[in-house]
Amino acid sequence: MPKSSVFSSKALHGFKQFVRSEASRFLALALFLVAVFYIIPICISVYMSFTPLRNWNIDRYAGIFVGLENYYRFFYLLANDPSVKSVFLTTAVFVALTLAVNVLGGLSLAIATFFVNERAAGGLQLLWLLPRMTPIAVYSLIWYYFFHPSSIGTINGILYKLGLISKPIDIGQGIIPWGAWAIIVFVNGLVGVSYGMIVFTSAINNIPKELVIAARVDGASNWDITRKILVPMLRWHILYVTTWQLLSLLTTYDHLFLLVKWGLVNRDYGTTWSLYIYNTAFLTGLQDQGLAAAAGVILVIVSSILGFITLKLMGFDKLIKPPRGDL
Amino acid sequence: MVSVKLVNVTKVFRGGVVGVKDINLVIEHGEFMALLGPSGSGKSTTLYLIAGIYKPTRGRIFFGDKDVTKLPPRERNVGLVFQNWALYPHMKVFDNIAFPLRLRKIPESEIRKRVVSVARMLRIDGLLDRYPWQLSGGQQQRVAMARALAKEPDVLLLDEPMSNLDAVLRISVRAELKRLQRELGITTIYVTHDQAEALAMADRIALINEGSIVQIGTPSEVYGKPRTVFVGGFLGNPPMNFLEATVGYVEDKPILVIGNNKLRVPDHYEELVRKLGLNQVIVGIRPEDMGIMDKPVPYRTIRAQVYAVEPMGRETIVVAEVDGSQVKIVTSKSIVLREDQDIHLYPSFEKIVLFDPKTEKALEVLYEEEKLE
Ligand SMILES: Nc1ncnc2c1ncn2[C@@H]1O[C@H](COP(=O)(O)OP(=O)(O)O)[C@@H](O)[C@H]1O
Ligand SMILES: [Mg+2]
Numbered sequence: 001m002p003k004s005s006v007f008s009s010k011a012l013h014g015f016k017q018f019v020r021s022e023a024s025r026f027l028a029l030a031l032f033l034v035a036v037f038y039i040i041p042i043c044i045s046v047y048m049s050f051t052p053l054r055n056w057n058i059d060r061y062a063g064i065f066v067g068l069e070n071y072y073r074f075f076y077l078l079a080n081d082p083s084v085k086s087v088f089l090t091t092a093v094f095v096a097l098t099l100a101v102n103v104l105g106g107l108s109l110a111i112a113t114f115f116v117n118e119r120a121a122g123g124l125q126l127l128w129l130l131p132r133m134t135p136i137a138v139y140s141l142i143w144y145y146f147f148h149p150s151s152i153g154t155i156n157g158i159l160y161k162l163g164l165i166s167k168p169i170d171i172g173q174g175i176i177p178w179g180a181w182a183i184i185v186f187v188n189g190l191v192g193v194s195y196g197m198i199v200f201t202s203a204i205n206n207i208p209k210e211l212v213i214a215a216r217v218d219g220a221s222n223w224d225i226t227r228k229i230l231v232p233m234l235r236w237h238i239l240y241v242t243t244w245q246l247l248s249l250l251t252t253y254d255h256l257f258l259l260v261k262w263g264l265v266n267r268d269y270g271t272t273w274s275l276y277i278y279n280t281a282f283l284t285g286l287q288d289q290g291l292a293a294a295a296g297v298i299l300v301i302v303s304s305i306l307g308f309i310t311l312k313l314m315g316f317d318k319l320i321k322p323p324r325g326d327l
Numbered sequence: 328m329v330s331v332k333l334v335n336v337t338k339v340f341r342g343g344v345v346g347v348k349d350i351n352l353v354i355e356h357g358e359f360m361a362l363l364g365p366s367g368s369g370k371s372t373t374l375y376l377i378a379g380i381y382k383p384t385r386g387r388i389f390f391g392d393k394d395v396t397k398l399p400p401r402e403r404n405v406g407l408v409f410q411n412w413a414l415y416p417h418m419k420v421f422d423n424i425a426f427p428l429r430l431r432k433i434p435e436s437e438i439r440k441r442v443v444s445v446a447r448m449l450r451i452d453g454l455l456d457r458y459p460w461q462l463s464g465g466q467q468q469r470v471a472m473a474r475a476l477a478k479e480p481d482v483l484l485l486d487e488p489m490s491n492l493d494a495v496l497r498i499s500v501r502a503e504l505k506r507l508q509r510e511l512g513i514t515t516i517y518v519t520h521d522q523a524e525a526l527a528m529a530d531r532i533a534l535i536n537e538g539s540i541v542q543i544g545t546p547s548e549v550y551g552k553p554r555t556v557f558v559g560g561f562l563g564n565p566p567m568n569f570l571e572a573t574v575g576y577v578e579d580k581p582i583l584v585i586g587n588n589k590l591r592v593p594d595h596y597e598e599l600v601r602k603l604g605l606n607q608v609i610v611g612i613r614p615e616d617m618g619i620m621d622k623p624v625p626y627r628t629i630r631a632q633v634y635a636v637e638p639m640g641r642e643t644i645v646v647a648e649v650d651g652s653q654v655k656i657v658t659s660k661s662i663v664l665r666e667d668q669d670i671h672l673y674p675s676f677e678k679i680v681l682f683d684p685k686t687e688k689a690l691e692v693l694y695e696e697e698k699l700e
Contacts, residue, residue, distance in 0.1 A: 210413035217378050218427035218478065219401035228426075232417040 042300065048293035055287045070294035086177070086268040087276045093181050094188070094272050095249045101189030102245045103238065106196020111230055114204050115222050125201065128194045140258040143187045147171055147264055172265035180269035187255055192248075196241045203237045204230060243310045250303050253278055273299055329390050329481040329514050330356045331377060336386035338372055346372035347538045350386070357512045359505070361529035363519055365561070369538040370518040374484050377516065379403050390481065403482075406475030410487040412467045414459040420446075420470050421455040427478040445477045448507075465496050472504075476511070483508075483515045489524065501527055522562045526550065534558050553680060556687040559611045565644065568617075568654040570610045570629075571684065574600060582626065583610060586650025591626040593676040599690045600681070603697075608690070611680040614657040618673040619645065619664075628671040633664045647672065 018024050049070050053061045077084040113125055131139055146154045149170035156168040171179040207230070215225050231238070253275035260270045271279065277299065281292035331354040338346035347369040354360040362370050375381045377388060379400035387396045395403055414423050421442055428438045446452040449469045459467055468488060475483060489497045505528045508515050519525050525532045526546045533543045534557075542554045553559035559567035572583040572590070581600045583590040590610075592600055600608070620628060631647035631654065638661075645656040647670060656672065664670065681690045688696075 208411060208413060210409045210411055211415060213375075213380055214407060214409065214413040214474075215426070216380060217400045217405060217407045218474075219430045224430060229415060233415075235417075 042297075045293045045296050045300075048289055049297050051290055053289040053293070056289065061290075066290070070290045071298075073291055074294045074298065083268045084276070087271050087273060090177070090181065090184075090269050091250075091272040093177075094184055095246065097181070097185045098188045098192065098249050099242065099245055101185060102192035102249075103196050103242050105189065105193040106198075106241065107200050107231075107234070107238065109193065109197045110200030110204055111226055113201060114230070125197060128197055131191045132194050136254050137258065139191070140187070140255050140262075143183070144259070144262055144264050147183055149173065149264075172259070172270065173263070176266055177269040180265040183265050184256055184259065184270055184272075187259065188249070188252065191255065192245055195245065199237050199241050200234060203234050207233055239311065243307055246310060247303055247307055250274065250299065250306070330354060330358075331482055331514060331516070332389040333373075333377070334387045334389070336373075336376060336383045336388060338369075338376055338381055339384045345538050346381070347376070347535075350535075350540055352533055352540060352543065354514055354516060356391075356514055359508050359515045359517065359528060359530045361517045361519060361525035361532045362535060363522060363525040363532050363561075364535035366520055368535045370520070370535055371486055372538075373535070374407075374486050374516060374518050377482070378405050378407050378484055404478070404480050405482045405484055406478060406480035407484045408468075408471045408475045408486065408488045410490055412459075412471035412488070412491075414467055414470055414474075416459055418458075419455065420451065420457055420459070420462070423459065423470055424455075424473045424477050427474065431478070441477055442473075445473045448476075449473045464492050465500065468492060468500065476513075481514065483513050485515065485517045487519055488517075490519070490521070497524070504528065523564065526562070534561065536561075551678070552689075553611065554689050554692045556609060556611070556682050559680065559682075563613060565614050565655040565657070567611045567613050567680075569682075570612070570649060570652065570654065572608050572610050574606055574608060583608065585610065585629060588629045588650070589626055590629065590674075591676070593679045593681075595677070596679070596681050596690060599694055603683070603690060603694060605683060605690075607684045609682040609684050609687075611682060611689075612654075612674045613678060614644070614655045616675045616678040617654075617656045618675075619656060619658060619662065620671045620673050623671045624673065627676075628673050631670050631672050633666055633668045633670060635666065636664050645670075 048062075050065055050067065051062055052064055052066050052069070078088060079085075109125065109128060134142075145152065148154075149156065149172070150168050151157055151160060153168065155171070156165070159165045160168070169175070172183050173180070175182075211229060211233075212225055215229055220228070250272075251274050253272060256265075256270060256272060256275050257278065259265050260267055260275070264270075273295070277292045277295045280286050280295065281289050331352075333350050333352045336350040337348045340346055350373060352360075352373075362373060364370050372381065376383055379395070379398055379402075383396060387394055389395065390403065415426065418426065424442045424446065425438050428441060433441075442455070443452060446455055449472055451466060451469045451473060454462060454466060454470070459470065462470065468491075471488065489500055492500060501524060508528075517525070517529065529546060531543060531545055532549050534541045534549060536557050542549050542558050544552070549558060550562050553562065553567065556569060560569070570585050572585045574592075575582050575584050575589070577589075581592045581597060583592055623630060629649055631649045634646040634648050634653060637644040637646065642657050642659050643661060645658060645662075645664065647654055647656060649672070654672070682688060683690060683693050686693060
């Protein structure tokens with residue numbers, strides 16, 4: 001059979017032209033980067049999850065195939081090991097609450113700024129960028145001292161001075177689980193607020209000011225304007241920030257790593273899924289890369305599903321408007 | 328009865344930008360007032376002051392006898408229509424129109440009745456189920472009008488509501504809006520930079536320039552008797568012609584010297600020119616108040632050269648040069664003229680307006696003001 005009957009020569013010609021074009025070079029670079037930094041690591045993880053790899057002994061284990069064993073182990077631990085159970089409970093609570101703080105906090109700040117005197121609020125908004133700009137170690141250290149379970153801890157110092165407590169309380173280790181959760185939500189919530197705030201602020205600034213003036217003339221209060229005009233018009237941005245933050249919260253562990261390592265929060269109730277993967281793969285004594293890879297693969301699947309659901313729930317498909325009606 | 332009164336209203340924005348200064352304006356109950364001026368002259372600022380969106384830096388605003396200076400917008404019961412119509416993009420037409428009513432907690436059945444009746448009046452009752460982006464410009468403009476009228480406002484404020492419509496549509500909406508305003512008898516302030524719109528629709532026109540009101544009057548007053556060079560030059564298409572003239576005296580009678588032309592001073596200005604003792608004046612003549620002759624008449628015609636002829640169908644615009652400056656003449660006659668041909672312009676003397684070159688005010692205005700001092 002001649003080749004031209006499979007690929008029409010016209011299509012082939014078009015393809016050849018595309019390969020030679022500037023655009024293909026540009027696209028090739030992007031594809032290359034995606035492959036190097038995303039696809040290849042995922043493939044390696046998936047592969048590793050089917051091997052009994054441990055202690056990074058690649059020569060010895062990487063060639064052995066154990067089927068779904070790592071996955072069985074993962075679900076077995078999830079069902080039976082209390083500390084793994086607590087990790088997943090913590091992940092759910094941490095992601096849900098921090099997400100709420102991130103999105104609602106960012107939205108409230110952006111809207112408050114909109115209603116308040118612009119200049120003063122501009123400075124205030126910059127303040128919220130500080131957690132983002134501060135190096136992770138320094139930022140974590142600040143909150144380490146803030147919540148420290150001794151009289152040098154800021155909170156304890158204040159409560160003691162006010163005479164509300166007689167001896168320092170250990171919030172992160174003593175009040176389980178909510179004390180530990182409160183700290184990790186607080187610290188990460190603060191980091192994420194600036195992101196939503198910036199997205200929402202720029203979106204609000206793009207809303208024609210006449211819409212708000214019209215509503216005011218019609219008798220709308222700030223609350224009415226927020227509820228009936230700003231929030232509906234920011235729908236797409238809220239959807240975007242929510243999805244984005246959800247996915248990054250599922251995978252973030254840098255602050256948590258330090259807070260747990262320094263002993264400020266309880267290990268079981270300060271560890272989330274992604275930190276658990278890190279610990280399982282790298283922490284001395286565990287070093288079970290096969291199990292970690294399986295947990296990682298499941299995290300990718302769960303993130304994808306959750307991301308898809310949020311987009312669906314918030315009506316991503318409706319964003320693509322039907323064509324303009326005939327006039 | 329709602330009249331609107333602005334007394335010495337000044338608005339200075341943060342940063343010192345003066346929006347309007349010392350505005351005094353009365354709009355009678357049921358009157359259609361046009362606020363006319365170039366872009367940036369303070370028209371929208373005035374409107375927003377009346378609506379209560381801006382608070383005046385100085386001065387007071389009254390609705391009838393009631394001082395509303397300090398009242399928030401919601402307690403003023405005004406309807407406002409914007410240049411971009413400001414329809415809420417996420418609401419259907421029905422909900423857009425119902426929005427002000429819902430804020431007033433009116434029962435939903437009553438809201439439905441009112442929305443439908445105002446939509447019917449504006450002939451958009453077939454569109455209630457659409458989103459704003461599914462409408463044409465003209466339809467969006469009607470929806471904006473409907474939203475402003477649905478709440479039965481005491482005062483209707485329109486901020487260049489037609490400048491986003493194409494020229495043909497604008498002319499038909501113009502008549503419709505004027506008719507609607509008459510029927511509803513609602514006190515209306517219409518902001519525009521389009522002099523034709525203001526002349527066509529308004530009972531009275533307030534001309535505003537650089538934040539100050541320069542003249543208030545009926546369309547024929549502001550058109551025929553401009554108080555300043557600005558008003559003469561802003562109204563009319565083509566606008567008023569201005570010629571610089573020196574004042575001379577022949578046998579003790581004042582005459583106007585424009586280049587090599589000598590022109591008698593119009594009767595109604597003779598005494599004023601004498602009293603004010605001016606050496607220089609600006610002669611303002613409307614393009615339609617000049618005839619074209621082929622022979623000069625002493626003291627009555629100005630010599631000119633044809634620069635270009637623009638036949639416009641119903642009328643012809645002749646552009647001519649007088650002593651180095653251009654003037655336009657609108658004539659209904661179809662005359663045959665060559666370029667560079669010598670012609671003689673015969674102004675209607677009773678329509679001429681003379682201005683003082685220094686203050687750019689009409690001589691009668693200058694005289695009044697000097698008398699007051
Ligand atoms: N909110 C504001 N802050 C500062 N300056 C303003 C504001 N609104 C208008 N101005 C200024 O006031 C002047 C009048 O503006 P405006 O009333 O919008 O003019 P118009 O509607 O006649 O085009 C302009 O110089 C404009 O730049
Ligand atoms: Mg304006």
